[in-house]
Amino acid sequence: xxxxxxxxxxxxxxxxxxxxxxxxxxxxxxxxxxxxxxxxxxxxxxxxxxxxxxxxxxxxxxxxxxxxxxxxxxxxxxxxxxxxxxxxxxxxxxxxxxxxxxxxxxxxxxxxxxxxxxxxxxxxxxxxxxxxxxxxxxxxxxxxxxxxxxxxxxxxxxxxxxxxxxxxxxxxxxxxxxxxxxxxxxxxxxxxxxxxxxxxxxxxxxxxxxxxxxxxxxxxxxxxxxxxxxxxxxxxxxxxxxxxxxxxxxxxxxxxxxxxxxxxxxxxxxxxxxxxxxxxxxxxxxxxxxxxxxxxxxxxx
Numbered sequence: 001x002x003x004x005x006x007x008x009x010x011x012x013x014x015x016x017x018x019x020x021x022x023x024x025x026x027x028x029x030x031x032x033x034x035x036x037x038x039x040x041x042x043x044x045x046x047x048x049x050x051x052x053x054x055x056x057x058x059x060x061x062x063x064x065x066x067x068x069x070x071x072x073x074x075x076x077x078x079x080x081x082x083x084x085x086x087x088x089x090x091x092x093x094x095x096x097x098x099x100x101x102x103x104x105x106x107x108x109x110x111x112x113x114x115x116x117x118x119x120x121x122x123x124x125x126x127x128x129x130x131x132x133x134x135x136x137x138x139x140x141x142x143x144x145x146x147x148x149x150x151x152x153x154x155x156x157x158x159x160x161x162x163x164x165x166x167x168x169x170x171x172x173x174x175x176x177x178x179x180x181x182x183x184x185x186x187x188x189x190x191x192x193x194x195x196x197x198x199x200x201x202x203x204x205x206x207x208x209x210x211x212x213x214x215x216x217x218x219x220x221x222x223x224x225x226x227x228x229x230x231x232x233x234x235x236x237x238x239x240x241x242x243x244x245x246x247x248x249x250x251x252x253x254x255x256x257x258x259x260x261x262x263x264x265x266x267x268x269x270x271x272x273x274x275x276x277x278x279x280x281x282x283x284x285x286x287x288x289x290x291x292x293x294x295x296x297x298x299x300x301x
Contacts, residue, residue, distance in 0.1 A: 002144055007265055008258070013150040015257030016157035019250060020212035021234040022241075023164055026249040027205035029238055032181070032198065034093060035100050037107040039234065040227020041114035042206045045084055046077035046213025047222040048122060051129050053077075067132035073214050074156070081210025082203040089202040094195065111227075118224040129217035153215045160208060165246055167204075177201055181244065233260070236280055242290030251291055256280075 021043060028036045050073040057069035088110065096103040135152055138145035168174035179187040180197050188194050209227075216226065237256050241248025259279060264272030287293070 005144055007262065009146055009150070011258030011261040012254070013147075013154065013257075014261055015254045016150075016154040017212065017215065018230065018233055018237050018257050019157045019253040020153075020160060020215060021209060021230050022237040022249050022253050023160055023246075024205040024208035024212070025234050025238045026241075026244065026246065027164075027208070028202055029235070029243055032201060032205075033098065033100065034096065034202070035104040035107065036093075036205075037104055037231070038088075038111040038114060039107075039206075039209055040229075040231035041111045041118075042081045042085065042209035043213040043216065043227035043230060044114070044118060044222070044224065045081045046210030047129075047217050047226055048118060048213075049073065049077040049080045049210065050214040050217045051122075051127055051222060054129050067134060070132045070135075070218075073217075074211060077210040077214035078207040079210075081213070082207030085203040085206025086199060088206075089199050093202060094198060097198070115224040122224075124224070126221035126223035128221050131218040135218060149218045153218070156211065156215055160211060161246070161250065164208070168246065173197075173200075233257075238290075240280055240283060240290055242292035245290070245292040248290050248292030 021039070024042070025036070025039055028034050028039065050070075053073040053076055054069050057066050057072070092106060092110070093103070096106060131149055135148045138147050139151065140146075166174075168177065176187065176192050176197050179190070179192060180194050184194055187197075212230070213222075213226065216222065216230075233256050237252035238249055239252070240255055241250070241252030256276060260272060260276045262272075263275040266272070267275065283291075
């Protein structure tokens, strides 16, 4: 029973990381139809932002406030990744709307450029971020221990999920996003600034990826290729759940995260990855648009 509980916890832990990464894709891919192969590099940008914030706190602030760097890092990782996303959208991405093949190739090239830029600035070896002291221990229930780091990441993922839901379905801006997604010309005719919506929406998706990167720094080393370890699973989470659907993104993240860790536990890491891919292929044979598919530009074009 203890092994089963820990396995479920590990699965949800992986799912929470995928959810953070996939929420950004659900916006840029699901809502805007942009196949952003550089999404993983925005995860990397968030991770390196956290690394820089940690070093600034360690160098210039008293030791007794060092743990607070994590709060600053979460906000700054979002803002820095969103800023990079804004620049990228205004210079390149806005010329690729409605061109999925071109967007895939161009953003793949951008991902290579960003990786090399990270190597030039921070060096090729991986760097480490020290978790705040209050995350170093574990929550113990009987003989079972739950890592505070993993629990904290789960809380961050839930907060981001609630925030995106409120933004998309309870605000005027969210209504504008969905309007542009469903019918760009009509939204423009009703006075919606579609270019501004596109820019802010893409930036928000990149910012969420940056948050995912900040969370990843507390469970492992970071390097220029950090995002490539998660980009495929994040895309699968969005596609399986249904592009553009928040509920679908949650389902896809749990399906890939929990299913993948379960298969790896029952077999091994390589075979487990193969089995979850097989499950995705079978599922998409019956539901090619995902479990919770919605109509929109990304699915109709």
